[in-house]
Amino acid sequence: MATLIFWLVVLVTVASAIAVVTARNILHAAFSLCLTFLGVAATYIFLHADFVAAVQLIVYVGGILVLIMFAIMFSSNVVEDTAEGRRGLLALGAGAAGMAAVFAAVLLLTSRLAEPLKTANPCANVAYAATVSVEAGQTGIGHCLMGPYLLPFEVVSVLLLAALIGAVVIVRKEVR
Amino acid sequence: MGWELYVLKAVAVLLIFGGVLSVVPFLVFFERKISAFIQDRVGPNRVGLAGPDSLLEAFGFRKGTRRVLGGWLQPLADVIKLFTKEALIPAHADRPLYLLAPLFAVLPPLLAFVVIPVGQDIVVSSGVLVKLQVADLHVGILFVLAVASLSAYGLAFGGWASNSKFPLLGGVRAMAQMVSYEVGMVLVILALVMSYDSVSLRDMVSRQAAGGTLLGIWDCDGDWIWGWGLFHQPLAFVLFAICALAENNRLPFDLPECESELVGGYHTEYSSMGFGMFFQGEYIAMMAMGGLLATMFLGGWHYPGYAWLNASDSLLVHLLAALIGLAVFGVKMLGFVFFAMWVRWTLPRFRWDQLMRVGWKGIIPLALANLVLTAALNLPAPAPAHEKPDRNLTAVTRDR
Numbered sequence: 001m002a003t004l005i006f007w008l009v010v011l012v013t014v015a016s017a018i019a020v021v022t023a024r025n026i027l028h029a030a031f032s033l034c035l036t037f038l039g040v041a042a043t044y045i046f047l048h049a050d051f052v053a054a055v056q057l058i059v060y061v062g063g064i065l066v067l068i069m070f071a072i073m074f075s076s077n078v079v080e081d082t083a084e085g086r087r088g089l090l091a092l093g094a095g096a097a098g099m100a101a102v103f104a105a106v107l108l109l110t111s112r113l114a115e116p117l118k119t120a121n122p123c124a125n126v127a128y129a130a131t132v133s134v135e136a137g138q139t140g141i142g143h144c145l146m147g148p149y150l151l152p153f154e155v156v157s158v159l160l161l162a163a164l165i166g167a168v169v170i171v172r173k174e175v176r
Numbered sequence: 177m178g179w180e181l182y183v184l185k186a187v188a189v190l191l192i193f194g195g196v197l198s199v200v201p202f203l204v205f206f207e208r209k210i211s212a213f214i215q216d217r218v219g220p221n222r223v224g225l226a227g228p229d230s231l232l233e234a235f236g237f238r239k240g241t242r243r244v245l246g247g248w249l250q251p252l253a254d255v256i257k258l259f260t261k262e263a264l265i266p267a268h269a270d271r272p273l274y275l276l277a278p279l280f281a282v283l284p285p286l287l288a289f290v291v292i293p294v295g296q297d298i299v300v301s302s303g304v305l306v307k308l309q310v311a312d313l314h315v316g317i318l319f320v321l322a323v324a325s326l327s328a329y330g331l332a333f334g335g336w337a338s339n340s341k342f343p344l345l346g347g348v349r350a351m352a353q354m355v356s357y358e359v360g361m362v363l364v365i366l367a368l369v370m371s372y373d374s375v376s377l378r379d380m381v382s383r384q385a386a387g388g389t390l391l392g393i394w395d396c397d398g399d400w401i402w403g404w405g406l407f408h409q410p411l412a413f414v415l416f417a418i419c420a421l422a423e424n425n426r427l428p429f430d431l432p433e434c435e436s437e438l439v440g441g442y443h444t445e446y447s448s449m450g451f452g453m454f455f456q457g458e459y460i461a462m463m464a465m466g467g468l469l470a471t472m473f474l475g476g477w478h479y480p481g482y483a484w485l486n487a488s489d490s491l492l493v494h495l496l497a498a499l500i501g502l503a504v505f506g507v508k509m510l511g512f513v514f515f516a517m518w519v520r521w522t523l524p525r526f527r528w529d530q531l532m533r534v535g536w537k538g539i540i541p542l543a544l545a546n547l548v549l550t551a552a553l554n555l556p557a558p559a560p561a562h563e564k565p566d567r568n569l570t571a572v573t574r575d576r
Contacts, residue, residue, distance in 0.1 A: 001179065001182055025270070027270070027273065027333075027336055027337075028270075028272070028273065031273060031276070031333060034326075034329060041322075050313060050314055050315045050319075051314075051315050051318070053315075053322075054315045054318035054319050054321070054322045055318070057322030057323070057325065057326070058318065058321055058322050058325060058362075061322070061325055061326060061329075062321070062322065062324075062325025062326075062354075062358060063325075063355075066325075066328070066351055066354065066355055069329075069332055069351055070348070070351060070352070073332070073336060073344065073347065073348050073351070074348070138314060138315070138375075
């Protein structure tokens with residue numbers, strides 16, 4: 001049963017991800033992207049990473065996709081796809097995705113992270129993840145962010161602040 | 177994991193979804209009655225039932241008999257009307273999105289109910305636990321926030337897919353409003369997570385009944401109401417209630433709908449159950465917010481005397497305590513819904529810029545101040561003195 005649900009989730013995620021890049025209507029693409037994010041969150045849940053799944057939804061669906069939707073809704077003439085050389089772009093994208101897939105496969109097959117994946121059952125990684133306590137993961141992330149990774153964490157937040165100020169400067173009207 | 181678990185979970189989900197959905201028509205009826213009361217009108221009083229005579233009367237065969245429960249069958253009539261109406265799809269609408277959007281309005285608030293606990297575990301016999309909660313997720317409140325962020329998409333996609341001016345404006349407004357008010361809401365909830373020391377909704381509830389020292393000065397008994405979040409996070413309570421209204425797009429924050437400017441806002445082009453689902457979604461979201469409010473601030477299913485009833489050894493008394501708890505939870509939840517209705521028929525709507533100002537310059541700074549204050553003073557929820565709740569204990573033992 002869990003396997004069935006897992007493959008269902010995989011199917012929806014991959015199908016909607018393909019729809020994101022092939023949809024001719026940009027809002028359909030946005031909708032598919034929403035489904036893809038949901039599917040990725042479900043995959044995280046299968047890995048027993050509940051916290052990451054919730055954060056995935058809050059950040060990507062609740063934040064980033066909303067901004068994308070804003071941009072689409074406020075600019076009426078981007079809705080219909082008129083791009084020329086679309087086929088070339090698709091080929092380019094497919095090539096890049098293929099390379100990324102090969103890279104990920106090599107990485108997975110050579111690192112020890114892939115151990116559970118090498119068994120026949122694709123859900124074996126679920127069993128593997130189950131050995132890690134969920135709550136420990138949650139508090140673990142907290143301790144890591146506030147402990148050994150405090151400096152990178154703060155640096156990233158400064159970077160985000162810089163991006164925010166940059167956006168304000170770009171948008172701001174010149175007032176003299 | 178066997179099939180039984182999936183079946184049990186499915187039954188639990190169906191029970192809670194069915195329960196929530198069947199309350200909605202009555203909420204609509206109460207909304208109409210309450211609005212009538214506030215505006216000094218009578219409200220729906222025709223479709224009713226009082227024995228065989230009135231059954232005839234209800235369908236218009238007889239007149240002049242006394243009406244009992246006049247209007248109480250109005251919800252049924254409304255539902256039948258919505259179901260049997262023709263579902264029009266505008267010619268220029270974007271068909272797939274137009275049809276999918278109402279689903280996105282109903283499902284997220286329903287999903288929120290999955291993690292809201294409505295009662296403590298009941299030990300039927302040794303080893304057999306009945307959990308009055310569909311899923312006790314470790315990320316509880318984060319899950320609710322995650323699905324809450326989904327609900328604006330129903331309005332946005334619906335507004336856009338209708339391919340008409342007013343719905344589009346409504347959809348854009350829904351998005352903007354969601355973004356602004358969710359920030360405030362998350363900040364409010366963060367302060368609560370800090371003070372409860374947990375993100376699990378179940379932990380939050382049991383923490384409120386633990387008793388201990390309120391605000392670091394006043395010893396209180398956990399069995400009375402003083403342990404509730406309302407008393408140690410009063411500012412958060414007020415801010416959360418405001419944010420909840422805004423998240424639900426209820427007046428004075430119903431800018432996405434705003435019938436005086438946008439005809440019907442995002443659902444202008446919808447009819448029949450398309451509209452019905454948006455409508456349902458609004459009421460379910462209200463109940464979900466009420467449930468969240470009750471869980472985080474009003475002690476969930478706890479009521480004075482709960483611990484005393486639960487101290488008994490008899491299973492029957494435990495069941496009784498749980499049953500009263502369920503009712504108490506319902507009352508708390510519907511209390512918020514009533515509050516939302518009351519506000520709706522009392523306050524005028526904000527202008528768009530006022531709405532944004534309230535969100536960004538009012539609620540967010542206050543919520544931030546509350547967060548900083550909570551962190552600086554390190555004010556935990558009342559807990560037994562010098563004793564932090566042990567994380568390894570199960571909810572059952574902690575609750576007793």
